[in-house]
Amino acid sequence: MCKAFMIAGTHSGVGKTTITIGIIGYLSKKYKVIPFKIGPDYIDTAYHRFASGNSAYNLDVYMLGDDYVKKSFLKHALSGDVALVEGVMGMYDGINNTSYGSSAYVAKLLSLPVVLVVDASGIAASVSALVKGYIEYDKDVKIKGVIFNKVGSEKHYKLLKECIERDLGIKAFGYLPQDDMISLPERHLGLMPIYETKGEHNFSILYDRIGEFIDVDGILDSCDVELKKDDLDDGKAAAKTKEDIKIAFAYDEAFNFYYQDSLDSLIYAGVELIPFSPLHEDVIPKDAVGIYLGGGFPEVFAERLSKNHSMLFSIKESIEKGMPVYAECGGFMYLAKKIVDLNGDGYNMVGIFDLDAIMTKRLVNFGYAEAEVVKDNVLFKKGDVIFGHVFHNSKMSGIHDDFAYEVHKPHSEEKWPCGYVYKNCLGTYVHINLLKYPNAVERFISHCKDYGREMGKYGI
Template sequence: MKIPRFMIAGTHSGVGKTTITTGIMAALASAGFKVQPYKVGPDYIDPTYHTMATGNKSRNLDTWILDNETVKKVFVKSASKADIAVIEGVMGVFDGSSGTVDQGSSAHMAKLIDCPVILIVDTSSMARSAAALVSGFLNFDPDLKIAGVILNKIGSERHLKLVTEAIETYCNIPVVGYVKKNAALELPSRHLGLVPTVEGGELPRMVNSLAGEISKGIDINKLTNLAMAAPELPDDILDTCDKDLVSGIDQCKTNVRIGIALDEAFSFYYYDGLEVLEEKGAELVPFSPLHDQALPENLDGLYIGGGFPEIFIKELSWNMPLMREIKLAGAQGMPVFAECGGLMYLSREIVDFDGKRYQMTGLVPGACIMENKLIGMGYVEAESLSDNVIAPKGKKTRGHEFHYSRIEPTENSNFKHAFRLVRSRYQQPILDGYANGCILASYVHLHFASDPELAERLIQHCNNFKKNRLRKCIDEN
């Protein structure tokens, strides 16, 4: 199977991966290529820039949350429909879930799909030393195919000449391009990273301008040639992975309608996870907690993902009609599944960075308190403490957390935590989230492609609610 592909990776976080990758994707799209974008790891925001640049949904390739076969399936299934696949790495190329193995890293992903890597080097305050840096990356893992280098933050033509000569002389690897120091190329960010493109504003213009700027210094033809030279992948990857993904009760197509929160405040979803829900029988019906006064009609469940509710906290608190309807739906037994920002929205109130309180939906008996430091970040293993709408008691699944808020249960509320989490960085167990009846809300971002049984269980709960709803309608008439 011929799939032209390359990965843009970095020596470290903050080296310019997202800006440069987005610019390259936009330049390729402008040149007429159908580009399929990807992001290594669990990040939600970087893929929104890829999607804006290419017009195609960017997908996450996470070798810690997903097993190897599922990751390959996610990649091949979508990449085989495009002219070229461009993958943005995560952190430094060798940084993953451990200090001693490469699982979860860009290197792991690149080796898994036999993908050539283009290494971005921040050349600030160095010249010949850049060759020593690149040499270290080349020799650290000989199995990783680093095929070229992009030089970022070049200060002058002489600087470019010195660094290029050093790398190509001592490392025997081509410099495929450079980007000059330019503050105008920096994408806007806030406490959780880049500003998501769903917020609009000047972001579309900025992304469009990246293509022109990147094309000035990066040889797009060299990149496409490297992509075309990528080894062929086995033809049976997709068939093998499909068999693994359609196990269980896959044939139970129940055709339930699940409302999914999608707007400027809520946009963090794994696209391949949503596809699993659809393949299992869910019709995903978008609604906006910011702009809609009522839920869509005839819903059988709600899915409220992550995002930035704290940024739109006033607007959310003003939309009382929708919050009352959501609370009533939960009280009537509609399955409601929420992740991170969704947990905050379902809480009794959010306390912002200045200590001001804003009323929220109230399905979760507690307040979400914003803090000026990270409360949780990284991979977690989540064990269900009781039966809930996606998992039975004791089931373990992998996910990711990244939040600046904490949940403070309401006094005397008999608050029931949803999960016992083990954080991969520290291994200490903590309690997280809230589960009671049809309500499940936590800080954990889960991926339905990691375990399709999670999606099947949610759909089954929604189907049970649908049957009860239809039976009630018949009785009333």
Template sequence: MSKQGFVIAGTNSGCGKTTITIGLMHLLKKKGYNVAPFKVGPDFIDPRFHEKVVGTPSYNLESYFMDDKTLKHLFYKHAAKADIAIAEGVMGMYDGLGLEGIGSTYETAKKIEAPIVLIVGCKGLYQSVSAIVKGFMTLRPDNNIKGVILNHVSSDMLFQKYKEFIETECGIKCIGYVPPLKDMELKSRHLGLVQAEEVEALNEKVNQLSDILDKTINSATLLDIAKIEVKDSETFEIPFKKHELKGLNLAVAYDKAFSFYYRDNLELLEELGAKLQYFSPLTDVKLPENSNAIYFGGGYPEVFADQLSANTQLLQQIKTAADNNRPIFAECGGLMYLTKEIINTDGTKNNMVGIFNCATEMTDRLKRFGYAECELNGTKTKCHEFHKSTLSEDAQNIQHQYKLSKPLSKIKWECGLQYKNVLAGYAHIHFWSNFDFTKQIFDLWKRAII
């Protein structure tokens, strides 16, 4: 069925993709459109901004993690529920893994057959802006760029000049522009943007932003180029029984310290019969009643280490649960939380759960960053790591379970700590990447219902 939709690409990181994306999402929502938001790549933070603005879940489109059939299935499945699908790109449009740019915005847009709107920052540019646009259009002839939005343009008069340059030299539509927005810039911290929940007066800022875009963006032109074909996704089959996880009451850590979850992971658990019970390691003094297994995603436990450490009653309950064989699966920030302490770069220490008697030591630079392949018991899946911490080597109860390797290189390492029915590692796993690998995680949790 025909739908409206497009992918927002950028010339580079920092060109304004996220700000413009959430502004356009909000603008179209105000105009009465039901928006389906997406994020290209493994990012966890941008989707939360989408969700805050639109009020519906935002999903990751990951062409490195998934084969083409799975990627299209998930995109079509979610896009079919809305009037228009809007996907925010990652880094620069062609930036990805290797010469082919695997996982790039360009590759993803091509696979889901969606038009691209290119964001171009115009600071310090005049006629040269057309050279940048032409370069992006000619690097790959099948780029599917259908329009351009210009950022950091100080006046409509200047925009008209840019528009003349680009449309004359490149033969592509200039959809509009965005003026400098100093008061609306999204702040960053060491692993990316500050989370949506932490931005003061976010709703007010987004309202102001969409009001501005309503005046500077030609919505009619944007909607005219936003054409996608949503195909039937019902024939896709997954290798799990319909009620595979019935009886699993899964306590899911979710607050400002732990919010890095792929939405498709959570929804798959529910589709298979699991009951998700959300709790906050920051404020809740006990695990959800009747929960029989636990899921810790990633996040920023180091930022909220004082508050996490002060919640001693919950820390002890989780430690006791692990000692009593309760199944626990944790990723990245969740792993850090399950160690005995987090040591920040200034030397301050905060006690954590202590399932693993090693410490998490924060560093001033990234220790692991980017795509990897993760092997567990001989089965491999694609994954992503992104952290500025490392584990001390003094643990007595650690067994490394993951064997990891970087694609396109010979770099290999081990991670994935196990204690009884607890499995935790730095790797972020997308459950749709390899169902054989995912089955091992589900089998771990299913020990709670056998």
């Protein structure tokens, strides 16, 4: 049995990620905390994993659908003592001008109590009107209380607390003062990935501030939902016995954007996943019969990646021999001829696709995307439909006419090609969560087995 609740915000930038990470770190001193993030964000979940010491999971209704979101949440939450879900954007901000997929939508889907983070800078009694709007907009959302961020002083907090509890009858669980020491480092696409902070940020200060200024025990006591194993209707068979199928996945400072459920889906299917570093190692793992190149920030490390000639050659040679490779976003950019930065400087990459990844000053095709599969490939069959997310500020320049996907945004008929194919390699800007596509997992494993047999790999 475990406690569960959500930290949501009135709007983006209100400080819910900082507060969530702080509460996770504080609670993890005493409890096993299983963290979750609503939406497609990879960076926040990496911070959650760092703070908790446990895997973090994305709950994305558009990409997974309601049923898979519920299954993922219950399965993983019940492995811990506390399940803490971080919301996305403002509480009611969903796809386009709806609340579909929003923090509020998921809170209702999972019957989670909500703690609302409010930016208190420049506000006093008006806070009651603000929070009342969030309570009454959808009364099926169970807002239990608020945490105030950027509070000017203890006196300021007492005023805010009095207003909220007097006018609305909900709890004020505490606050964080304005403090540059607890601000998280940022970069062009949001927070700087935890892998690049190099331990320079003192998270213990944040955890101490949480314990000093926020009533975390009060939050737990207010959670009237206690998850039980009886709630988990997991009709899946037991995980498959591990086979001699080894798939290498890039994992270092440059490549670390993976949905944990995607990795778990491969492991559950019997795969042994072997991490390797395109930055620091010379060749791919020798026993690998497939490669998974996740997203990340290869543009930040382009010069170092380009100088690792032996790794570039190892990957290219393997693809030319027919090794199955799936590359998403940053991994896809890595397979281009070059990555060209904003200064026009180009850095040689693997060169599987006769294209250059040109960095841009703004996001390209940003947001959720639906793709129709128009050609068989190592993951999908023609006619399949997949739901994903696009988040990159680069574009491919060059000529390539072998595509597996036709992509469009929700409620839009404008399409563009993606899913670049070369032999048994699939490269795409569209991120997906493999949990929703067990057939794609099995298909990729099957291609890896075939390759292993052709190469005479032991045990295949």
